[in-house]
Amino acid sequence: MQLANHHAHSHFSDGRLTPEDYLKNAIDQHLLLYGFADHAPVPIDNFGAMTMKQLEGYLMEVDRLKERYGQQIQIYKSLEVDYIPGVINVHSPHIQAADLDYTVGAVHFVDRFADGRPWGFEASHENFQKGVEEIFEGDIRIAINRYYTMIREMITTHCPDVIAHLDRIKKLNKGDRYFSEDAEWYRQEVLETLVLIAGSGAVMEVNTKGFYKGEIEDTYPGKWVLQVARELNIPVHLSSDAHHPDDITKGFEYAGSLLKSISYRTTRIFLDGSWQEVELEPSAIYTS
Numbered sequence: 001m002q003l004a005n006h007h008a009h010s011h012f013s014d015g016r017l018t019p020e021d022y023l024k025n026a027i028d029q030h031l032l033l034y035g036f037a038d039h040a041p042v043p044i045d046n047f048g049a050m051t052m053k054q055l056e057g058y059l060m061e062v063d064r065l066k067e068r069y070g071q072q073i074q075i076y077k078s079l080e081v082d083y084i085p086g087v088i089n090v091h092s093p094h095i096q097a098a099d100l101d102y103t104v105g106a107v108h109f110v111d112r113f114a115d116g117r118p119w120g121f122e123a124s125h126e127n128f129q130k131g132v133e134e135i136f137e138g139d140i141r142i143a144i145n146r147y148y149t150m151i152r153e154m155i156t157t158h159c160p161d162v163i164a165h166l167d168r169i170k171k172l173n174k175g176d177r178y179f180s181e182d183a184e185w186y187r188q189e190v191l192e193t194l195v196l197i198a199g200s201g202a203v204m205e206v207n208t209k210g211f212y213k214g215e216i217e218d219t220y221p222g223k224w225v226l227q228v229a230r231e232l233n234i235p236v237h238l239s240s241d242a243h244h245p246d247d248i249t250k251g252f253e254y255a256g257s258l259l260k261s262i263s264y265r266t267t268r269i270f271l272d273g274s275w276q277e278v279e280l281e282p283s284a285i286y287t288s
């Protein structure tokens with residue numbers, strides 16, 4: 001199992017309990033490294049994310065934990081940064097000023113309703129359908145094209161170190177409720193995006209949250225996407241996107257086997273302060 005997690009949320013954003021609670025579990029599980037990546041403040045009024053004041057407290061708390069537990073486990077400071085054109089990206093002043101060890105970039109919101117509210121496509125079926133109807137002429141293809149176009153824009157203009165949950169747009173698509181991933185137009189969107197990731201140097205995470213939460217049957221992104229990523233030599237790592245300390249490595253056994261089944265032999269983790277390829281076999285990790 002990969003003994004590292006780079007993506008987790010604490011009570012500083014929408015996770016449960018303190019960063020220290022996550023770290024104690026990480027130490028108990030003998031992880032080599034743990035990275036905190038709470039949702040970064042989004043400069044939109046009443047957005048509901050972490051505030052700038054809370055950001056200060058979060059950064060100080062991770063620094064304190066580095067001091068206190070740094071001998072037992074490598075601890076890294078990150079944020080999951082939304083890409084919202086004209087609003088926030090990994091190069092926004094408050095992100096740059098945070099002095100992060102690495103950045104995780106994600107698209108959770110695509111375009112806006114008439115009242116200016118961003119379309120959060122993960123929230124509920126009702127909100128998903130409302131967005132497709134009101135913003136994208138009722139056409140799921142337009143909605144999905146916009147989603148992947150925004151990810152491509154993020155990669156070409158403000159590329160993070162880690163691309164979070166690439167095909168998260170499928171969160172509510174169980175049973176092909178809204179679209180089929182086999183459709184040529186859908187595959188084309190994903191392929192175009194993968195080609196850009198391959199040329200960017202970013203790591204693509206294999207996010208297990210959908211798997212262990214039962215949202216979907218596999219990972220974000222799923223197997224066929226990872227197969228193409230393998231052909232394109234895109235570096236990947238496992239991340240649990242934990243919102244509770246019990247979830248810090250959930251789904252890693254499954255996702256690790258999935259990667260091995262498609263000939264990934266290593267994952268790229270932030271070891272000793274730089275991105276390094278580490279064997280998926282635990283023995284190799286223990287001896288490194």
Ligand SMILES: [Zn+2]
Binds near residue numbers: 080106164165
């Ligand atoms: Zn996310």
Ligand SMILES: [Zn+2]
Binds near residue numbers: 008080241
């Ligand atoms: Zn997350």
